[in-house]
Amino acid sequence: MTRRKKIYEGKAKILYEGPEPGTLIQYFKDDATAFNAQKKAVLEGKGVINNRISEFVMTRLNSIGVQNHFIRRLSLREQLIKEVEIIPLEVICRNIAAGSLSTRLGLPEGQPLPRSIIEFCYKDDKLGDPLVTEEHITAFNWASTQEIDDILAMTLRINDFLTGMFGAVGITLVDFKIEYGRIYDGEFSRVILADEISPDSCRLWDTVTNEKLDKDRFRRDLGNVIESYTEVARRLGIMKEMPRVIDGGVA
Numbered sequence: 001m002t003r004r005k006k007i008y009e010g011k012a013k014i015l016y017e018g019p020e021p022g023t024l025i026q027y028f029k030d031d032a033t034a035f036n037a038q039k040k041a042v043l044e045g046k047g048v049i050n051n052r053i054s055e056f057v058m059t060r061l062n063s064i065g066v067q068n069h070f071i072r073r074l075s076l077r078e079q080l081i082k083e084v085e086i087i088p089l090e091v092i093c094r095n096i097a098a099g100s101l102s103t104r105l106g107l108p109e110g111q112p113l114p115r116s117i118i119e120f121c122y123k124d125d126k127l128g129d130p131l132v133t134e135e136h137i138t139a140f141n142w143a144s145t146q147e148i149d150d151i152l153a154m155t156l157r158i159n160d161f162l163t164g165m166f167g168a169v170g171i172t173l174v175d176f177k178i179e180y181g182r183i184y185d186g187e188f189s190r191v192i193l194a195d196e197i198s199p200d201s202c203r204l205w206d207t208v209t210n211e212k213l214d215k216d217r218f219r220r221d222l223g224n225v226i227e228s229y230t231e232v233a234r235r236l237g238i239m240k241e242m243p244r245v246i247d248g249g250v251a
């Protein structure tokens with residue numbers, strides 16, 4: 001058996017060479033990190049759940065015309081994706097004050113924002129993913145003005161869609177982080193959604209109780225992390241009943 005070629009290993013995912021040129025295999029690990037990997041744990045079954053939730057979300061976004069890297073799920077922890085040239089930005093969209101926005105501007109967590117706010121962070125772990133402006137992005141050629149316009153429009157569309165999708169199952173979308181990449185078609189390139197959308201990269205609160213159903217449970221030592229992720233999957237109809245997560249698989 002030949003060993004698959006590892007292209008990149010991140011904190012929560014590994015990318016392997018795909019079966020055809022222009023494809024990659026995205027593997028979801030159980031590893032969880034927070035505060036730039038100062039806090040670490042293995043949450044058994046997280047990779048399986050995030051693979052399924054991200055598949056679900058990307059498939060639905062594709063059906064409303066939000067182009068993204070997802071091709072198909074291959075196994076419990078793996079999905080086939082389009083290879084993209086990652087734009088080195090974390091694009092954050094916020095509807096309700098929480099996390100670093102609350103800290104930075106002194107806003108109480110849970111305060112609705114006057115309108116959805118999009119922020120850009122430069123993807124660099126050594127620097128702690130600093131907040132940057134469009135000026136930095138264009139000056140350093142991380143993305144063009146046209147690409148920024150496309151990213152802003154797509155992000156607002158994704159926010160509207162996800163707000164409705166989660167709202168329908170009693171979950172409030174507080175904020176989320178997404179990443180984009182370029183795919184080339186001859187000399188032209190297009191920006192598409194990449195990475196993942198899961199409780200690792202969103203703040204999701206129960207609409208009635210405001211209970212947190214996302215990675216803040218890990219960041220803030222609230223316990224029941226996997227149970228909460230599973231609850232999100234269950235409400236979306238992905239896992240019909242609470243699965244037992246065994247040996248990284250789902251029974």
Ligand code: TMP
Nearest residue numbers: 098099100101175176177200201202203
């Ligand atoms: P923040 O309030 O800590 O800046 O986080 C905003 C959103 O981005 C929140 O939904 C969590 C998500 N996020 C990531 O996906 N990766 C990260 O490294 C960080 C810091 C936040």
